Amino acid sequence: MELRQDLPADLRRRFQSGRICLDFTHTGGEGEYTRWELLHRPQDASRFLSLIIGTESFRVRRNDMSRIIYLRAAITSEARARAAGEIAPAEMLEVINEAAANPPLVTQLGNDSNALFLSGTTSQALSTLARDAIDLFASPHGKRIRICEARDCELLLVDASRPGRRRWCSMEWCGDRQKKRTASRRAQRGDAR
Ligand SMILES: [Zn+2]
Secondary structure, three states: OOOHHHOOHHHHHHHOOOOHHHHHHOOOOOHHHHHHOOOOOHHHHHHHHHHHHOOOOOOOOHHHHHHHHHHHHHHHHHHHHHHOOOOOOHHHHHHHHHHHOOOOOOEEEOOOOOEEEOOOOHHHHHHHHHHHHHHHHOOHHHHHEEEOOOOOOOOEEEOOOOOOOOOOOOHHHHHHHHHHHHHHHHHHHHHHO
């Protein structure tokens, strides 16, 4: 089973939003997000769905791809509207609700008291992601969806910190880059004086 922590840092940061539904939106998208696209073939969808949800791999068929991409677009639209304080088109909600109406993946309690998902069908995986989205959007954390503050990043995150000061998708990536930029700006100002 492939784990988030085994990915290179620039790919790993996509899957650290704090919620599986938002991590799913970071696998690509439409318009400006096509540059992020990871789900080119059913094998890619199988790999990243299992990585995000934390299960053994799924069997994704070619004709599952449009459902996967459609749900991803709906969750993306809803999450980004919330991050911007706007309202997403109603049909996006319908797509999420329809996916959630199917049975989800089976959960089990692991040895370390964590909830684990068992592998299942693509439809179960999509239901699990859609239910996570509903749970997030309907909870107080739904108001804490933010976009990473690094200029060229745009990944989503849930600020679950008590003081509400999470700013970066990943401290080791955008947080660190920003710290270095600030330090170099300071150094440049120092040189100019
Ligand atoms: Zn970032």
